[in-house]
Amino acid sequence: MQTLRNIARLTWKEFISLRSDTFMVIFIFYSFTFTVYSQATGVPQDLVNASIAVVDEDKSQLSYRITDALLPPLFQHPVPLAQDQVDPAMNSARFTFVLDIPPDFERDVTAGRSPTVQVLVDATAMMQAGLGSGYIRTIIDNEIAQLAVRNRSLPVTPPSVELQVRPAFNQGMVGSWFRGTMGMLNNITMLAVLLAGAALLREREHGTLEHLLVMPVSPLEIMLSKILANGAVIVTITAACVYVMLKGVLGVVVAGSVGLFLLGTGFFLFFAASLGIYLGTVARSMPQLGLLFILLVLPMNLLSGANTPVESMPEWMQNAVQISPSTHFVAFTQAILFRGAGLSVVWPQFLIIFGIGALFFTVSFIRFRNFLAAQ
Numbered sequence: 001m002q003t004l005r006n007i008a009r010l011t012w013k014e015f016i017s018l019r020s021d022t023f024m025v026i027f028i029f030y031s032f033t034f035t036v037y038s039q040a041t042g043v044p045q046d047l048v049n050a051s052i053a054v055v056d057e058d059k060s061q062l063s064y065r066i067t068d069a070l071l072p073p074l075f076q077h078p079v080p081l082a083q084d085q086v087d088p089a090m091n092s093a094r095f096t097f098v099l100d101i102p103p104d105f106e107r108d109v110t111a112g113r114s115p116t117v118q119v120l121v122d123a124t125a126m127m128q129a130g131l132g133s134g135y136i137r138t139i140i141d142n143e144i145a146q147l148a149v150r151n152r153s154l155p156v157t158p159p160s161v162e163l164q165v166r167p168a169f170n171q172g173m174v175g176s177w178f179r180g181t182m183g184m185l186n187n188i189t190m191l192a193v194l195l196a197g198a199a200l201l202r203e204r205e206h207g208t209l210e211h212l213l214v215m216p217v218s219p220l221e222i223m224l225s226k227i228l229a230n231g232a233v234i235v236t237i238t239a240a241c242v243y244v245m246l247k248g249v250l251g252v253v254v255a256g257s258v259g260l261f262l263l264g265t266g267f268f269l270f271f272a273a274s275l276g277i278y279l280g281t282v283a284r285s286m287p288q289l290g291l292l293f294i295l296l297v298l299p300m301n302l303l304s305g306a307n308t309p310v311e312s313m314p315e316w317m318q319n320a321v322q323i324s325p326s327t328h329f330v331a332f333t334q335a336i337l338f339r340g341a342g343l344s345v346v347w348p349q350f351l352i353i354f355g356i357g358a359l360f361f362t363v364s365f366i367r368f369r370n371f372l373a374a375q
Contacts, residue, residue, distance in 0.1 A: 006221045007228070014199060014229030024198065028233070031187045032241040040180030040250055046173070047074050047131040052097040053081040053089060060106035062147055066099075069139045075132075086120065096122045097132055109144055110151060169255065169338050177252045178338075182306035184241055185333055188234060189326055192269050193297050195230040196276025197289045219369040223277060230276075231269040235262055242337075255340035261333060264350055268329045271357030278364040281371040305330045325353045 018024060052075045056063045070078045081089060081098065089095055100118040108115040119136055123129045167173050203209040212222055239262055246252040279296070283289040302308075303317070304326035310318055321327045332349040335341035343350075 003218075003221060006217050007225050010217065010221060010225030011229045011232075014225055015233075017199070017202060018195070018229070018233065021198075021202070024195070028191060028195075028237060031191055032184065032237050033245060035187060036180050036183045036241060036245050037249060039183030040176040046175045047128055047135060049073060050075050050097060050128050050132050051079075051095045052076060052099065052132075053079040053086075053095045055081050055083055055086060055098065055100040057083070057103045058101050058105040062106040062109065062143060063101045065146075066101065066140055066143050069143060070099075070136075074135055090120055090122060093122060093124075096128055097136065099136065106147075109147065169340075170253075174251075176250055177246075180246055180250045180252065181333065181337060182330070184238070184246065185304075185306055185326075185330055186301045188238060188265065188268070189272055189297060189301055189329075190293075192230065192234055192272030193276040193279065193293060194289070195233070196226055196273040197280035197283065197293075198276075198286065199226050199230060200277055200280030201283065201286055201289060213372060219372050220365065222372075223365055223368050226277060227270065227273040230273050231266060234269055235266055238262065238265055252337075254337050256336035256338075256342070258337075260343060260346070261336045264329070264332050264336070264346065264353070267350055267353045267357060268325055271325045271353060271360055274357065274361040274364040278360075278367055281364075281367050300324050300326045303327070323356070325356045328352050 049072065052070055054067050054070070056067065067078050075097075078099075079095070081095075083100075086098055086100070090098060098120040100120065102115055102117065105115050105117070117140060119133060121129045121133055170177060203212065239258065242254065242258055242261070247254060275296070279289055279292045283292055303313070303321045304324065305321075306326075310321060310327060313321070328349040332341075332346040335346050335349075
């Protein structure tokens with residue numbers, strides 16, 4: 001019972017210490033509000049409101065239908081453009097796309113010829129350039145196919161394969177849902193490591209580490225209190241982020257149990273906070289902790305599957321990242337929040353994270369105990 005009382009008192013001390021660190025408190029709220037929103041909406045990976053102009057030299061019913069089919073939210077309303085205005089408009093980056101429909105376009109299509117439609121693309125907007133070119137091609141093909149249906153004299157060649165795309169779990173294919181959630185996961189890892197490491201460095205910089213050494217508390221109680229306090233803060237702010245930022249602001253449809261996700265997050269924080277304390281015993285200042293964070297945590301986040309699917313990595317890399325708890329953290333988060341998976345599906349990831357966390361906790365505790373003995 002005395003051990004539990006010591007852990008409770010030390011945990012409360014960590015809460016008070018964190019509350020007095022104004023910059024860290026602001027950084028925590030910033031990481032789970034503005035940062036999540038900016039990551040979700042700031043770098044779109046889909047086509048939204050692309051600027052487009054149309055040089056219509058045909059003035060036919062088909063060319064008008066193609067122009068009218070370039071609709072929001074994929075494209076802005078097409079701007080009519082004269083031929084001599086194309087080069088100045090592209091040079092000044094007014095438009096990402098310029099569609100040039102040649103003269104006699106509909107007549108050539110009706111006659112069975114293959115006229116050329118020119119699409120000028122500003123490829124400096126690389127993501128939109130690739131996606132938009134495909135959308136424009138599809139729109140033109142669809143309008144020509146509808147013309148063939150209306151004009152019985154025009155031969156129609158049916159496609160050899162009819163492709164039916166039915167998106168699951170995100171029927172609108174809203175990219176901000178995925179980017180916002182993955183941004184939240186990256187921030188959880190980042191803050192769990194930084195808060196635990198900073199808590200130890202704060203003890204050293206403020207001179208309170210010597211006070212702990214003369215108190216009747218064990219290294220295990222000190223380490224557990226730091227893990228529990230920082231873990232409780234991050235779990236609380238994560239729950240608020242899910243309900244306020246993801247569901248409220250970004251409109252993410254959470255398919256599974258938020259409670260199950262927070263339980264798995266708690267298992268992951270057991271590992272991440274232990275890693276932070278380990279780095280705190282190695283670093284002698286916050287700048288050194290930041291450098292160690294860059295060397296270890298950033299590659300761990302980049303290879304977790306939050307930015308690039310694990311399946312697209314080389315085979316040896318796919319096997320190597322399985323030792324990282326962040327890979328399993330991303331896997332069960334996507335399964336729970338996006339696909340509505342239950343405990344019967346994600347328990348292997350929970351078990352792996354808990355096992356790796358327990359192993360690293362042991363290593364960190366040995367290092368932390370030796371660190372206190374050296375003080």
